[in-house]
Amino acid sequence: MQKEIIVASSLCVRFNNQTVLDDVSFKVHEGEVFALLGGNGAGKSTTLKTFLGTVLPVSGNASILDMSVTDEIDSIRRKVAYLPESVTLYGHLSGIENIEYFLSLAQITCSTKAIEEALKRVALQENAWHRAMSNYSKGMRQKVAIALALLRNAPVLFLDEPTSGLDPNAIDEFNQLIATLAAEGTTVFMVTHDVYGACQIAHRIGLLDNGKIVGMFERGESSHIDTESVHSAFSARNKR
Ligand SMILES: Nc1ncnc2c1ncn2[C@@H]1O[C@H](COP(=O)(O)OP(=O)(O)O)[C@@H](O)[C@H]1O
Ligand SMILES: [Mg+2]
Incomplete structure (x- = not known):
């Protein structure tokens, strides 16, 4: 199981x-x-x-790795990496310096070599590693944030609208990276309004409308979730 x-x-x-x-329930494996x-x-x-x-929540419960948010939030935060809608790292610091800084806040020490390996894994171009992040694109900032998650060994990744504002190449690269992390055992929870993107990347999609789960879609053994059926369910809800 x-x-x-x-x-x-x-x-x-x-x-x-x-x-x-309103009575939202789901499980992510x-x-x-x-x-x-x-x-x-x-x-x-x-x-x-x-x-x-x-x-x-006023009622109900949210839990991660059998820990409830109501009484074990500190332990949960150590297991979770969160990419907000817009990743705000320190613009005057480089990608590497940001990672070093946030790892030190989490009391994790990492060799420069390990940091460089993480940046390679997320495919951040090498000529950016030592440049101030104020000149990074959104896709580049996300790569740094994901590299940080890798170095923290976070088994759970939360992403809020991760592909909005990315160009098509950056989206493909991002999807590939997420698929690889998931194949290695990372559990990924993302929220998005992008039907096509969700179908490309997700094993399962929960459709949320006005605070309620109104549909659940699952991919087959070797096929993506069918964009057409998700799209028609989504637009039927959002046309009213
Ligand atoms: N801190 C808050 N205080 C009051 N209302 C909020 C707050 N955050 C969100 N809302 C309201 O809750 C609803 C859902 O918001 P949100 O979860 O941000 O939606 P989504 O991410 O799906 O766009 C919206 O009506 C929003 O205005
Ligand atoms: Mg939102």
């Missing part, structure tokens, strides 16, 4: 008097890429934030 890594059980979240998540797909305001980022402990 596949190990359940990320579990949402009947999550309900309210902001002021608005119900933003080890090495799986799960995409939560939905339109603007569906509650995707809120779902992700309940796993990081920055949004508290």
Whole structure:
């Protein structure tokens, strides 16, 4: 049986008097890429934030590696790497310096060689390693953030709209990297409004509409999730 890594059980979240998540449940297994797909305001980022402990559910539970966010959030944060919608690292520092700095905050020491190997794995061009990150593109900043996740040995990766603002080549490269990490056992949870991108990369897609899971799609042995069927379910929900 596949190990359940990320579990949402009947999550309900309210902001002021608005119900933003309504009875949201799903499971993500080890090495799986799960995409939560939905339109603007569906509650995707809120779902992700309940796993990081920055949004508290009014009922239900979110857990990672059998640890509940309500009582073991510090242990969870050590296991999770999070790429927010826009990765903000220090612009005046280089990619390598940013990694060194954030590793030191996490009290992890890494050799320069290990850092360089991580940057090679994420395919960040070598002539950028020592340049200030203020001149990096979004794709390059994401690579640094993923290299950092690799060096932290984070078994769980959370991504918020990771491909928005990337050019098609950067998207292909990013998808390839995520697929490789998942094949090696990293569990990936991403939220996106991009139907096509989700179908390209995800093993499973949960469709979120107005705070509710309204559909679940799964890829076959050797085929991607069918873009047409996800697209029609998505647009039927978002046309009203
Ligand atoms: N901190 C907050 N306070 C009040 N309302 C919020 C807050 N964060 C999100 N919301 C509302 O919750 C709903 C879902 O937001 P969000 O999870 O960011 O959607 P998505 O990521 O799917 O676009 C939206 O209506 C948004 O306005
Ligand atoms: Mg969002």
